[in-house]
Amino acid sequence: MGEDYPSRKMDQFVVRLPDGMRDRIKAAAEANNRSMNSEVVAALEEKFPAPLAIPPDIVTLTQYLNLIDSAESDEERDQFLRVANESLARDPATSGFAIRLTTGPEGLPELHVARLKA
Structure with a gap:
């Protein structure tokens, strides 16, 4: 059923969060009107930006x-x-x-x- 979604084929990574972090992520995601997954990905993109391609x-x-x-x-x-x-x-x-x-x-x-x- 959900296996037809492209996101199901993306890399997945299980993370163990310290106490309280899930709630902080949830609050940030709600404040930014996005899913928790999108909030985590946005934070990771900010910390680990893609390398610039040299033209x-x-x-x-x-x-x-x-x-x-x-x-x-x-x-x-x-x-x-x-x-x-x-x-x-x-x-x-x-x-x-x-x-x-x-x-x-x-x-x-x-x-x-x-x-x-x-």
């Missing part, structure tokens, strides 16, 4: 920055920078970005990711 474009940009930073000469760095920007421009996920090389306050080269104007 593929951020991963790609990071890989290019690391590659450019690993260059052993100015010529190699310039070549990596050119290839990286050409690749970024071709990929729809990264076409709005470009990697720029600037000179920092101490005269050292710095890499920056710039969002291109539409």
Whole structure:
């Protein structure tokens, strides 16, 4: 009968509660107009949020920055920078970005990711 509900197929975990906690959960659930299960899940979500997924474009940009930073000469760095920007421009996920090389306050080269104007 109740086996047709999707929630029946979700992970289940039996928890032993200290004295009085069930009543506190029940009161909080009633105050928030939700079931006790939903109240417990909401508290767990707050304490243990899902890990953030890193968008593929951020991963790609990071890989290019690391590659450019690993260059052993100015010529190699310039070549990596050119290839990286050409690749970024071709990929729809990264076409709005470009990697720029600037000179920092101490005269050292710095890499920056710039969002291109539409």
